[in-house]
Amino acid sequence: MDDQDMKNKKDLLDALDDPDSLSQEELDAILNDPNEQEDARLLGNYRQAFVRRHASLKPDVNKEWNNFRQSKISSRSKGKQLWVGITIGVAASVFLFLGWQMFHQIPLQSPVNQPIVAFTASTQSQEVLLSTGDGRMVSLSAPQADSLLRETGITRGEEELDYQQTIRETEIHTLTTPRCGAYQLRLADGTQVWLNAESRLKYPSRFTGEQRVVELEGEGYFKVMPDTKRPFIVKSGNITTEVLGTEFNVRTYVSDDSHVTLLKGSVKVKDVSSSSEVVIRPGEDAHLQGDGTFDVREVDTDNYYLWTEGYFYFDNETVVEIMRELGRWYNIRVEFENPQAMNYRLHFLAERDQKIEEVLQLLNMLGKVQATCENNKISVK
Secondary structure (H helix, E strand, O other): OOHHHHHHHHHHHHHHHOHHHOOHHHHHHHHOOHHHHHHHHHHHHHHHHHHHHHHOOOOOHHHHHHHHHHHHHOOOOOOOOOHHHHHOOOOOOOOOOOOOOOOOOOOOOOOOOOOEEEEOOOOOOOOOEEEOOOOOEEEOOOOHHHHHHHHHOOEEEOOEEEOOOOOOOOOEEEEEOOOOOOEEEEOOOOOEEEEOOOOEEEEEOOOOOOOEEEEEEEEEEEEOOOOOOOOEEEEEOOEEEEEOOOEEEEEEOOOOOOEEEEEEOOEEEEEOOOOOEEEEOOOEEEEEOOOOOEEEEEOOOHHHHHHHHOEEEEEEEEHHHHHHHHHHHHOOEEEEOOHHHHHOEEEEEEEOOOOHHHHHHHHHHOOOOOEEEOOOEEEEO
16 A cells, blocks of 8 residues: 555545545545545444444543554555555454444245254364375474474474475475464465465475476465466366466365455466366456356455455355354354354454454344354354
């Protein structure tokens, strides 16, 4: 976000509190810009949610709102950090995060007597695992992981492995993330990869040959190091994504719901079964259909990368998909006692490092569903 964009957002915050603080010319500029109109609408919603959130706590709401505004105006800038991400970060100490919603009701399902299970918890150990070409598999939290990393020249940072200084001959490695966490990789060519929860990436310790090929299960965000002579190829389920240097997200948790979403550059996406292929542009998502073709449409890219910055973000998503994502992250069973609630659509954002009870509290504040957590099970009414 550049200085002018930051000034525009500050003007919007000022206008919410005191419309007379801006000149008529400045107000007209905001009203004539569709993007600024949308920001103003969202900021108004945030302020209303803020007041509702603190009504029972009886603080000085205006004081806390001003603190919130100042903390967000001065918050850190990132290369691709969006205004929504900046606005909804950690604010005053009296609250942790905000959520907002719009919903559209879909034709309801018939009621049933028994709860519908939307997600089941796993009893397996939830650890980040690294497998090497010689058959060894270690948990990165285990003491023996350090000796393995030293042998291969892999360096480890906070929640990240770096392969740029590997010293052994090329071999295939596999990194597997648990349900309850994500992890980062910096591959030998400098490409950065963020692996979401319950995902797996198979890759060479060093790239050789004319292509850079990796294989993904689950979800990964890629920031590919440019190399015009060696395209970077991601194989995931039935699709392959080929790039030279760009930023994109691949999501294939289930075979019939594969997405490739582009943030920067250009990528070619191909279905290996039908040979159908498309080239997508920044801001577009390619969704593989049952007949082997791709449905390409413009999307809100926040939904496909804010998880790398520690947020749950859902843009007009069904409650059942929201709850499945929460179930995966917290490794918790999800049941719907009210089948009607499964198909409500919400806009919702929360931080992923908070307790499940706190996230559900935000969800319940939206007024469409009531979700409780007890005995490692979420019940939605």
